[in-house]
Amino acid sequence: MCLGIPMQVKTIEDYSARCEAKGIERDVSLFMLQHEDIQAGDFVVVHVGYAIQKVTPQEARTAWEIYDEMLAREAGNA
Amino acid sequence: MSNSTLDSNKQAKYWLQRIHELDLQQPVRIMNVCGGHERAITMAGLRSALPKAVELIPGPGCPVCICPEEDIYEAIQISLQENVILVAFGDMLRVPVNVHHGEVRTLDQAKGAGADIRPIASPQEAIDIARQHPQTTVVFFAAGFETTMAPVAAMIAQGAPDNLCLLLSGRLTWPAVAMLLESGSPGFDCLVAPGHVATVMGAEEWTFVVKQYSLPTAVAGFYSESLLAAFYSVLRQKIEQRLFLDNCYPELVQQQGNPSARKQLQQVFNIIDANWRGIGTIPASGYALNDQYAAHDARQRYPDYRDMARKRAGQMPPGCDCAKVVLGKIYPDQCRLYGKACTPRNPVGPCMVSDEGACRIWWAGGVRQSRSKIA
Numbered sequence: 001m002c003l004g005i006p007m008q009v010k011t012i013e014d015y016s017a018r019c020e021a022k023g024i025e026r027d028v029s030l031f032m033l034q035h036e037d038i039q040a041g042d043f044v045v046v047h048v049g050y051a052i053q054k055v056t057p058q059e060a061r062t063a064w065e066i067y068d069e070m071l072a073r074e075a076g077n078a
Numbered sequence: 079m080s081n082s083t084l085d086s087n088k089q090a091k092y093w094l095q096r097i098h099e100l101d102l103q104q105p106v107r108i109m110n111v112c113g114g115h116e117r118a119i120t121m122a123g124l125r126s127a128l129p130k131a132v133e134l135i136p137g138p139g140c141p142v143c144i145c146p147e148e149d150i151y152e153a154i155q156i157s158l159q160e161n162v163i164l165v166a167f168g169d170m171l172r173v174p175v176n177v178h179h180g181e182v183r184t185l186d187q188a189k190g191a192g193a194d195i196r197p198i199a200s201p202q203e204a205i206d207i208a209r210q211h212p213q214t215t216v217v218f219f220a221a222g223f224e225t226t227m228a229p230v231a232a233m234i235a236q237g238a239p240d241n242l243c244l245l246l247s248g249r250l251t252w253p254a255v256a257m258l259l260e261s262g263s264p265g266f267d268c269l270v271a272p273g274h275v276a277t278v279m280g281a282e283e284w285t286f287v288v289k290q291y292s293l294p295t296a297v298a299g300f301y302s303e304s305l306l307a308a309f310y311s312v313l314r315q316k317i318e319q320r321l322f323l324d325n326c327y328p329e330l331v332q333q334q335g336n337p338s339a340r341k342q343l344q345q346v347f348n349i350i351d352a353n354w355r356g357i358g359t360i361p362a363s364g365y366a367l368n369d370q371y372a373a374h375d376a377r378q379r380y381p382d383y384r385d386m387a388r389k390r391a392g393q394m395p396p397g398c399d400c401a402k403v404v405l406g407k408i409y410p411d412q413c414r415l416y417g418k419a420c421t422p423r424n425p426v427g428p429c430m431v432s433d434e435g436a437c438r439i440w441w442a443g444g445v446r447q448s449r450s451k452i453a
Contacts, residue, residue, distance in 0.1 A: 003114055003274075003300075004225075004274050004277070004330075015236070027202065029202060029229070029232065029233075029236075031232045031235075031236050031338070031342075032228060032229065032232050032336060032338050032339040032342065033336075033338060034338040035336075035337050035338050045277075045330060047225055047226065047229065047274065048167075048199065048200045048201060048226055048229050049199065049200025049201065049202045049203070049229065050200070050201070050228070050229035050232055052225065052228070052229075052274065052277055052278060052336060052339065053277050053330050053332075053336060055329060055330065056329070059329045059330075062085075062086055062301075063301070065086070066086060066300075066301045066302075070117075070118065070121050070122070073121050073122070
């Protein structure tokens with residue numbers, strides 16, 4: 001349940017951001033990142049619809065590739 | 079395979095090699111307290127890649143697994159007897175309570191019996207449902223550790239509709255570790271602390287394990303290289319007896335954690351003594367809404383069910399060893415029911431229901447027959 005998924009911020013309106021990962025878009029709350037300057041194009045780690053931390057593009061990319069590997073392995077065991 | 083995955087694999091191999099070079103003369107038990115860690119360890123096959131002397135023990139890392147039976151019973155009864163919409167994270171819907179044959183055992187069954195129960199993936203969905211049904215009370219049955227309770231706090235702090243209330247089963251992670259350490263037989267020699275809990279709360283929360291109990295501790299992320307770096311750190315700390323709190327997830331875990339999230343948690347919740355399924359009461363380990371937000375407290379709105387539920391405190395299904403699994407006293411496949419009476423399709427205990435439960439993770443990882451034993 002504590003899983004965090006990296007997503008890229010597309011647009012921001014108040015504390016709500018439209019974010020994208022792997023072609024899937026979601027509304028994400030930035031309310032927990034009020035102390036950060038978040039701009040369109042930035043990457044954030046999202047947990048249950050809330051951004052919990054800002055990350056670099058490199059970290060976001062690495063995370064996704066590793067999650068993909070893990071999911072593929074899990075699908076093989078199911 | 080891209081460059082970053084190659085780098086990641088290279089780093090994992092590097093840490094693995096360094097671990098194998100360590101002079102491990104005695105068995106060392108490393109506990110993790112995060113379902114995400116256990117999933118990453120199991121799916122990457124890290125147990126079999128490590129030296130035989132290293133044991134990786136899944137501990138209290140699944141909030142669904144430690145949600146007390148009485149809270150689930152309370153949620154079921156409110157959903158059945160009151161005119162409400164009950165929302166909860168999906169895992170909670172399948173966790174069974176121990177009731178007489180023919181009675182409703184899960185929220186899923188309550189739904190089948192006519193209750194309006196909806197799985198959600200985000201607190202924002204609870205807000206949306208409450209706004210769509212302004213005449214109906216929406217009860218959000220919220221279980222989770224700090225990482226999940228922070229968004230719940232943010233949802234309330236930002237301003238939730240009047241018809242939305244919370245049935246809270248939120249817990250703090252570190253008090254369960256403190257309880258194990260205080261017991262005198264914690265069952266582990268080193269700790270790998272949870273990466274996303276530390277992202278929100280700061281790594282400093284885990285300093286007590288090093289300072290008060292002299293156990294090597296490292297915060298880890300969810301990839302093999304971060305976990306292996308953390309294993310190497312704690313093993314080396316133990317061998318050299320140079321103890322410190324290591325941060326092996328610096329890309330996310332910053333000094334003092336996430337300040338906005340911590341402020342919102344503090345603003346919305348009080349910390350209370352709380353019951354953990356099969357374990358009992360752990361001091362200062364639970365979240366409750368503070369007086370300012372009492373209007374959003376389902377327990378104040380529906381007080382009758384609390385007394386009814388309290389009578390069930392401590393109940394577990396017969397034969398279920400989930401409490402021992404959660405405390406790291408046995409491995410999942412040491413439970414008598416594992417893979418026999420208890421499978422993901424027909425779970426008896428919560429550890430086989432939740433994606434964060436050690437039993438469910440081991441089953442997904444292909445463990446079918448009992449072969450493990452904690453030293």
